[in-house]
Amino acid sequence: MKRIWWKEAVVYQIYPRSFMDSNGDGIGDLKGILSKLDYLKELGIDVIWLSPIYESPNDDNGYDISDYYGIMSEFGTMEDFDTLLEEVHGRGMKLIMDLVVNHTSDEHPWFIESRSSKDNPKRDYYIWKTGKDGGPPNNWESFFSGSTWEYDEATGEYYLHLFTKKQPDLNWNNPEVVKDIYSMIKWWLDKGIDGFRVDAINHMGKAEGFPDDPNPEDQRWNTGYKMFSNLPQVHEQLQKLNKEVLSHYDIMTVGETSGVGPQEALLYVGEDRNEFNMVFQFEHTGIDSGVQGKWGVEPWSLLDLKKIMSKWQTELYEKGWNALFFNNHDQPRAVSRFGDDKKYWSESAKLLATYIHTLSGTPYVYQGEEIGMTNVAFDSIESYRDVEILNYYREKVVEQGQDRDEIMKRIHHKGRDNSRTPMQWNTSEQAGFTTGTPWIAVNENYPTINVEDQLHDPHSIFNYYKELIQLRKKHDVFVYGNYELILEEDEEIYAYTRTLGDQKLLVILNFFGGTPTFRLPNSLKVEAKELLISNYSVEENEQIEEVTLKPYEARVYLLK
Incomplete structure (x- = not known):
């Protein structure tokens, strides 16, 4: 397997608005991030x-960009x-940015021109269609509810937006759009950034003729x-890019690609494909959804998780590369979702960390994950x-008049704001995030879950993450080892080996409270x-032929 720096890296995702506020306006900013670089190091x-x-x-x-060359004033200046970039590099770290080129803001100068008239030179920068039967051009549904089409009275046509109506989709079939985007990407890379996470990139191609979805009742997907x-044209564009x-x-690229399986993913990340280094896939984050789709709240099965993740681990091995995550800015907090954020909060947070950092792929840590931040349940x-x-x-x-309490329950479980409450730095007011009023309320559990307390506790979740990351740097088998599932039919224990030459890891995870x-x-x-790491104390000479595991117990052995 080809060895390269981004395979061996651990990535930390910062959601700037919620990370650290330096000026008291309640919004995280670049100077706030700068003040916490030593913490990340x-x-x-x-x-x-x-x-x-x-x-x-x-x-x-921020996923609706009005100027690709400007910094949002709330965050600071160029x-x-x-x-920030200089200081990140000075500490031996790298920095990648979000690249959002499926769509722009409707306040981007390109779109302002595009909607001004049908014969404007930039009209074709976006996707405009006439309506059908007094309504939108087709039955496609937005990811954020409602039609993907918005009627524009000025020109009497509809424009396409897969996300909000203020996020019109760019027309990647227009060479001028491609040329302008390439120029922008080069500008940032020449500035010295180290790569991109590419947002919603698997949607940049649309079906020719924009036909209706013939199966709108399929609840697994948005209609359309x-x-x-x-679609195939996505790969044509990415190979050209x-x-x-x-x-x-010499950069790192990761594409956000919902709805792909391993074989589809290899079209994006296959080492002979020349597209991306890795992709985010979301098959494992759907195991608790059921027929309600994203907003479902269903019991999840460890057997399902094993089946999905083992498939990804084996089918990409030596062919492509995995991105490993449970948490990000679009997902609820993992310890609340797949662990126990009450009785076994620390143990289950450490178990999930062990899992992500012992699989084949590049682990991603989302801000606050390393201290076990939990979901929030706002009443209103x-x-x-x-x-x-x-x-x-x-x-x-x-x-629709559906039951408010039921809908709020789903929002409490699955809403994206679960991951967007401010970072919990200490026990001071507003968790040390701001001296002002935060843009979204701080989770009220910050007096017991915060960075300051965990830095000084050798048994904290933070220090467990730190130990895992150090182990990954010390032992190549963590990065490059072959994955093999054992105890495949066990409904509580997830166990596997990782093998590289004469090195073998044994990972034992009890995913529940039994x-x-x-x-x-x-x-x-x-x-x-040799016991490398565990989230409970283990007797040095304990045999592993038969072990009664504690609730949410995790152990990683190096076998000799």
């Missing part, structure tokens, strides 16, 4: 990923960014999803800020062993 982070910091009207918290996701731009820099819809949550509530409760017995398979011969 202490954790052992190699790469920092910044969610969008570009100029934006903030309809979708000089602040240049200083297959008409604007993972790689050849003409990305391949000329007015306390939420996310456009997806607000649209969902309006559609289900206000327009006390199941782990029995070493006869096929696995152990002559000697």
Whole structure:
């Protein structure tokens, strides 16, 4: 397997609005991030990923960009960014940015021109269509509820937006659009950034002729999803982008690609494909959704998780590369979702960390994950800020009259604002995030879950993450080892080996609150062993042929 720096890295995602506020306006900013770089270095982070910091009207918290070359004033200035980049590099870390080029803001100068008249030179920068039968051009549904089409009275046509109506989709079939985007990407790379996380990139191609979705009742997907996701023209464009731009820099690229399986993913990340280094896939984050799609709240099965993740681990091995995560800015907090954020909060947070950092791929740590931050359950819809949550509530409760308590329950479990509450730095007012009023309320559990307390506790979740990251740097088998599932049918224990040459890891994870017995398979011969890390104290000479595991127990052995 080809060895390269981004395979060996651990990435930390910063959601700038919620990370650290330096000036008391309640909004995190670049100087705030700068003040915490030593904290990230202490954790052992190699790469920092910044969610969008570009100029934006903030309809979708920065994922609606109005100026690709400008910094949002709330976050600071380009000089602040240049200083941040220099200081990141000075500490031996790298910085990647979000690249949002499926769509722009409707306040971007391109769109302002595009909508001004049908014969404007930039009309074709976006996707405009006439209506059908008194309504939109087709039946496609937006990811944020409602039609993907917005009627524009000035020109009597509809424009396409897969996300909010203030995020019109760019027309990647227009060579002028491609040329302008390439210029912008080169500008940032020449500035010295180390790569991109590419937002919603699998949607840049749309079905020719924009036909109706023939199966709108399929609840697994938004209506129209297959008409604007993972189409062949996406790969044509990405290979061109790689050849003409990305391949000329020593950078890391990760694409956000919903709805792909391993074989589809290899079209994006296959080492002979020349597109991306890795992709985010979301198959494992759907195991608790059921027929309600994203907003479902269903019991999840460890057997399902094993099946999905083992498939990804084995089918990409030596062919492509995995991105490993449970948390990000679009997902609820993992310890609340897949662990126990009450009785076994620390143990289950450490277990999930062990899992992510012992698989084949590049681990991503989302801000606050390393201290076990949890979901938040605001009583009032007015306390939420996310456009997806607000649209969902309006559609289900206000327009359709569905039960408010049931919808709020789903929002508490799955809403994106769970991951967007401010970082909990200490026990002072507003968790040390700001001296002002935060843009979204701080989770009220910050007096017991915060960075300051955990830095001084050798048994904290933070220090467990730090130890895991150090182990990954010390032992190549963590990065490059072959994954093999054992105890495949066990409904409580997830166990596997990682093998590289004569190095072998044994990972034992009890994913629930029971006390199941782990029995070493006869096929696995152990002559000697070294316990590398565990989230409970373990007797030094304890045999592993048969072990009664504690609730949410995690152990990693180096077998000899």
